[in-house]
Amino acid sequence: MPSRRTPASSRTARTARTSGEARSLRFPGSRRTLRTTLAGAAALTATALLATACTSNAASPSGSAGGGDAGGKQTITFMGFYGTFQDSFTKTVIKPFEKANPGITVKYLPIQNSAEVLAKLRASSARPVADVSLMDSSVAPTANKEKLFAPLDESKVPNLARLVDTAKSPDGYGPGVTFDSLSILYNSKKVKKAPTSWNDLWDAQYKGKLAMPIADTRGVALIIALEKILGGDYKKDIDPAIAKLKQLSPAVQTWQPSPDVYTAIQSGDADIAVGWNARGQYYKDASQGVVQPVLPKEGTVTQINTINLVNNSRHTAAAQKFIDYAIGAEAQKAFDDEAFYAPVNKDVELAAGTKERTTASAEQQKHQIPVDWRWLTTRYTGWVDRIKQEVIGG
Secondary structure (H helix, E strand, O other), X not given: OOOOOOOHHHHHHHHHHHHOOOHHHHOXXXXXXXXXXXXXXXXXXXXXXXXXXXXXXXXXXXXXXXXXXXXXXXXXXXXXXXXXXXXXXXXXXXXXXXXXXXXXEEEEEEEOOHHHHHHHHHHOOXXXXXXXXXXXXXXXXXXXXXXXXXXXXXXXXXXXXHEOHHHOOOOOOOOEEEEEEEEEEEEOOOOOOOOOOHHHHHOHHHOOOEEOOOOOHHHHHHHHHHHHHOOOOOOOOOHHHHHHHHHHHHHEEEOOOOOOHHHHHHHOOOOEEEEEHHHHHHHHHHOOOOEEEEXXXXXXXXXXEEEEEEOOOOOHHHHHHHHHXXXXXHHHHHHHHHHOOEOOEXXXXXXXXXHOOOOOOHHHHHOEOOOOHHHHHOOHHHXXXXXXXXXXXX
16 A cells, blocks of 8 residues: 655645744745845844934034933043143042042043144044143144144033133133243252253253253243343244254253153252243152242243143033033132142132242243244244254254
8 A cells, every 4th residue: 555655845844834943945936035035134224223323423412423422421531741730630620520520531641742642633533532632822723723623612611701811712722721831940959059040051060960851842932031031032033042052952961851850850860950830849849849940030931731622522512511620710729729830710819828839920920921822833843843953953
């Protein structure tokens, strides 16, 4: 009697239906059907993802690379000067800001100087390495022109209205956050008669004991001071100041003290130097008077550090909130009392003892040499190059 076996095709179909597996691929035409089904599903998925991305980007702030300001915990990166500046700024500005704004964390990215900031921002303009950055007022206009920084929204930074005039940006970019001045530094244990004049740098007793880190804004400011002493006009001709510095070159022990000029003076590696007053005052206390800053009798130059919103930041609202806090009266007083900068906010009154040691003191204000920093922006690089080539390299 013939066997009544179930046809193979029926067994296959039944097995596939029972197991739920894709054994139906054995049927003619099933591969085409599956490919079509998978392709359709992939297209639907891609469409859904694209729609989600468009919705997300539409909700992002203008000029940002994506979300970040929409809510939740955010981290913004602040690019600021290293060393004692970082320590004081973290303690008196960043930590209180984070406490008042628990949804925002501030990461500190230390840098050496404004030239390094400019280089880092140029190299990362599409996806910047920072959201907020410090920069010297003589360099900042270059960054503004290259659109590395973005203008501030006055409604997001209301403390802009409380700034003194010299701290305001006429173009709406980052304002001043510190005022400082150039000074002479000396080691009180090794130098018995304190210098009083810029001319004292040329005194024969200091030959081979000078630290002169002037291949930056310090050199530019020194040129302006020397032009005044020599009776010249820095806007017309800086040759006299360059020639004067070239005469000093043989007496210089180092043009680049390591790790910095303040440590070199404190340790006795150098007897006398040029540097910034605020850090000099800070090291005066830290060294128990070994480091001494001096305001030369001919006067000095005020230097301004600006605080800026980096263009293409993904956290523009949080970044501007931080800038607003940093230029506010509370942060300004706390930081300046700690680090000896002069305040940019008109509502701040420093302790009398602190004020006398800053560029805000009546004595320093009386001896300030006026500088047109906006004019100087277009000459800054050329001046620094001349210092490097004709003074240091000559």
